[in-house]
Amino acid sequence: MDGLKDLQKKYLSLIDSQKDLNLLEEVRVSILGKKGELSLKMRELGTMSPDEKQTIGPVLNNLRNEITDKFLSKKYELEEIILNKRLETEWIDLSLPSRNKSKGSIHPISQVTEEVSVIFSEMGFSVAEGPQIETDWYNFDALNIPPEHPARQEHDTFFLHREKDDIRAPNVLRTHTSPVQIRHMISNGAPCRIIAPGRVYRCDYDQTHTPMFHQLEGLAIDKNISMANLKGTLEVFCKKFFEVSDIELRFRASHFPFTEPSAEVDLRCSWKDGKLEVGKGDSWMEILGSGMVHPKVLDAGGIDSSIWQGFAFGMGIDRLAMLKYGIPDLRAFFDSDLRWLRHYGFSALDQPNSHTGLTK
Ligand code: DAH
Numbered sequence: 001m002d003g004l005k006d007l008q009k010k011y012l013s014l015i016d017s018q019k020d021l022n023l024l025e026e027v028r029v030s031i032l033g034k035k036g037e038l039s040l041k042m043r044e045l046g047t048m049s050p051d052e053k054q055t056i057g058p059v060l061n062n063l064r065n066e067i068t069d070k071f072l073s074k075k076y077e078l079e080e081i082i083l084n085k086r087l088e089t090e091w092i093d094l095s096l097p098s099r100n101k102s103k104g105s106i107h108p109i110s111q112v113t114e115e116v117s118v119i120f121s122e123m124g125f126s127v128a129e130g131p132q133i134e135t136d137w138y139n140f141d142a143l144n145i146p147p148e149h150p151a152r153q154e155h156d157t158f159f160l161h162r163e164k165d166d167i168r169a170p171n172v173l174r175t176h177t178s179p180v181q182i183r184h185m186i187s188n189g190a191p192c193r194i195i196a197p198g199r200v201y202r203c204d205y206d207q208t209h210t211p212m213f214h215q216l217e218g219l220a221i222d223k224n225i226s227m228a229n230l231k232g233t234l235e236v237f238c239k240k241f242f243e244v245s246d247i248e249l250r251f252r253a254s255h256f257p258f259t260e261p262s263a264e265v266d267l268r269c270s271w272k273d274g275k276l277e278v279g280k281g282d283s284w285m286e287i288l289g290s291g292m293v294h295p296k297v298l299d300a301g302g303i304d305s306s307i308w309q310g311f312a313f314g315m316g317i318d319r320l321a322m323l324k325y326g327i328p329d330l331r332a333f334f335d336s337d338l339r340w341l342r343h344y345g346f347s348a349l350d351q352p353n354s355h356t357g358l359t360k
Helices: 002-016 021-032 037-047 050-089 108-122 150-154 179-188 227-242 295-300 317-325 330-334 338-344
Strands: 192-201 212-222 249-256 259-272 275-278 283-293 309-316
Touching: 002 021, 002 037, 002 050, 021 037, 021 050, 037 050, 108 192, 108 212, 108 227, 108 317, 179 192, 179 212, 179 295, 212 227, 212 283, 212 317, 227 249, 227 259, 227 283, 227 309, 227 317, 249 283, 283 295, 283 317, 309 317, 317 330
Parallel strands: none
Antiparallel strands: 192 212, 212 309, 249 259, 259 275, 259 283, 283 309
């Protein structure tokens, strides 16, 4: 029993003298661990007589509890010292300015696509989409452009590779958004009013051409539709898009295989100090191609051309953006130059469109 009193003194002062958490843990293991001194002593209880067990057992138990408590309080003490040291050295200067968050902007093409979609949706058009990789049937044949037609050459088409023994005509990167007309007719029938904005591809590159650019297709089919409806629709569109109350459109006879009759549409305008003014002046600017959907195209879309007729139009979204926002070089649209994007980009919060009420 006296021996145990000595042990108690020895353990308690050993724990008390520790200055380091790791060393403290080592001391704990040397006393209370599996092979610790006290644990071995407790194991000896098994060899004692019942009388001895009754007297020594409780004493050993108390000693173990006392040492565990001592150990824990020492541990908290050391942890607190460590924490206080960290708090002294690590601190936050709340008066510092916050870090700059880099902020993106809306690309002019996204902006114009949004503006155009809003204007047409207010006239009852919904947005349709189609794949960028097309079969030659959708891109050409169904649009009344047979293989020998010169328009195929004019499109500077990108063809996709086929396996050596595959004799099917190669797929193409769509050269215009017009194939979406056919896809929509086949899957939705008539009547319909859609616009189809999207990427198109042609092998061409200079200040006003890039191999990838954006078009917007329009298609309206009904039983009683004429060029007059086309003209009215385009006039409303131009007024809203260019934010002017007076505009004048000129329909110039033209040719597209998929429309009959076909017209290119010019907008009256003037250029003042390199800035475009829409609505007045002595210049005309071509903005789109259009016409009445060719009966062969309706037939290819599975629509009875003896009952239904429609108008269609196609315009360049990038070109619209260049005109409206005075952007001189098309190639810069796709350079991802941050300075350009900051200059010509739009804030997400002040998107001028009819929803936010920022357009006229
Ligand atoms: N697909 C024509 C092009 O890429 C544009 C076009 C012209 C579309 C007249 C039309 C249209 O729907 O009626 O050049």
